[in-house]
Amino acid sequence: MSSDDGTGDVERYRYLAEVTESLTQSLDTGTTADQLARLVVPVLADWATVTLLAGDGAPGRSARAHRDPRRLDDVDTYLAGRVTAPRDQAALASALASGEPVQLERIEADLGPESLPQGPVRAAWERLDPRSSLFVPLQARGSGFGVLSLVRCGDRPPAGPADVALAVEVARRGALALDNARLYGRQLRAAETLQHSLLTPPPQPPGLEVAVRYRPAVSQHLVGGDWYDAFPRPDGTTVLVIGDVAGHGVEAAAAMAQLRSAVRTLAYDSPDGPARTLDRVDRVLAGLHVGTLATALVAHLAPAPGGSGRLLRWSSAGHLPPLVLGADDAVRLLETPPERLLGTDEPGLRRDHEAAIAPGETLVLVTDGLVEVGRQGIDEGLAAAAEALSGLSGLAADALCDRLLTRALPGRTDDDVAVLAVRVLPG
Incomplete structure (x- = not known):
């Protein structure tokens, strides 16, 4: 890739642009390492490896590529079977320590039995026919964490100054x-x-069967702020909470932790109903300048006055409505007029709503990852969730959650999902 008429410079810049574009396509370390190894072959080497160090400085994960895909098995056999390669190890250590490339312009055809055991490893080495190598440290932000190893084989000459640069x-x-x-x-x-440290196992109050599930998004960078909570109050009421913080990643998880703690603290021993609790949470978010935007549903489940079953009282801050699976397998949606999300500055009163949950019925709370599968609309998704619940009334709460997820989400999703199910036990 060199030329006296300037063509080499054009090719070099084009190649470097391709490298940059290709390496910014993923934020997965393994994928990026694989891509780097493939990009340097055959332009700079016949065979390349990317070695990333573990936290203790020992070799960690690695990637490799060969200009001839048929030789990849030989590369793998050699890398897995070599006992030690003194010159390679010294060169690698030197590159890491100095931050400068280290070149071996000549590799001995026979490294000796201490490096190449007889059998498949030696045979693979001979087929690869390495003649020279270049070790280039991988450094960023003042820290060295790996080495790019470039190996040239057969009659190909060692890398010259331009190739090293x-x-x-x-x-x-x-x-x-x-x-x-x-x-x-x-x-x-x-x-x-x-997130997982906060999504704790639910309590099992007398007469109730509580189950929870959390399923992360298929893409790690979409890990979000979905959460659930369930806990008993001193007066015997069971508090149920489900919500979804806007955003993804560490920021969303941290905001979820703050919000979950605020709801739990304000709801635990207060006589307030769910709507009042959400109002108080809003004041906390505004007063402490948390800057969190989220949907949430807070519900109280208490013994029904003068009868069997439970009285459900809830308030929703822009969250999906509760679903109730009847003992006859019919599913009803407890829809209410929409109310503002947590963290907005819009005025307006929140309201409590009530419904009876009979023995044998199951209350199901979900986040939008369950209903927006395939980017379908909310109404269509809720109908699909209700259909997925139908026929599951005979199952325990744990089994119901598993079956619901299997039916509603046959594969992984683009969003995380939280489910909270409470079955009112008969008798």
Whole structure:
């Protein structure tokens, strides 16, 4: 990729633009490493590996590519079976320590039995026929975390100064993309850890059977702020909460944690009904400048006065309406006039609504990931959810949740999903 008439510079810039564009397509570390290995073959090497270090400095995950796909099995056999490669290890360590590329202009045909055990590993090495190698450190934001290894085979000469400079630039761009993916992965793991730590097992109050489910989105970067909660109040009322914070990732998970804690604290020992609790949550969000926008539904489930079953009292801040599965398998939707979301500045009173839940009936609360499958509308999605519930009245709450998710979500979804089901036990 060099020329005295300037053609080489044009090709170089075009190649680097392709590298940058390709490496910004994903925020998954493994995918980005695979892409980097493929991009340098055959332009800079016949065979390449990307080695990323684990947190303790030991080799972690890696990627590889070969200009001839038929030789990938040989690459894998060699990488998995080599015992040690003293010169390679020293060169790799030197590249990491110095931050500069290290070149081996000549690789011995026989590294010795301590590096190449007899059998498939040695045979793979001989078929690969490596003749020279270049180790380029992967560094970003002042930290070295891996090495790009470029191997040339057969009659191909070692990399010259122009190729070394190009490899350094490719490694620089690759390192930045990989570091972005690593940082984003850490954020996602933190979000998932925070979210799962808050989605605790539900209580089992006398006469009720409570089950919950959380299913993350198919794409990790869509991990959001869906949550559920269920807890008993001192007066014997069971409080049920389900909600969805706007946004995705760490910010949404952190906002969800704040909001969940606020709802739980304000609802626990207060005589207020659900609507009053949501009003108080709104004041907390505004007063503390949390800046969170969310839907939420707060419900109280208490023994029905003078009779069997339970009295459901609820208020919804822009959330999906509750569904009730009857003992006869009929599903009714407890629709109410829409009210404002949490975190908005719009004025307006919130209202409590009531419904009786008879013995043998199951109350089901869900987030929009369950009803907006395939980008269908809310009304269509609620109808589909009701159809998925139909016929499940004989199941325990846990089994009902599993069957509902299987029916409504045959595959993974583009949004996370929370489900809270409460069955009023007969008798």
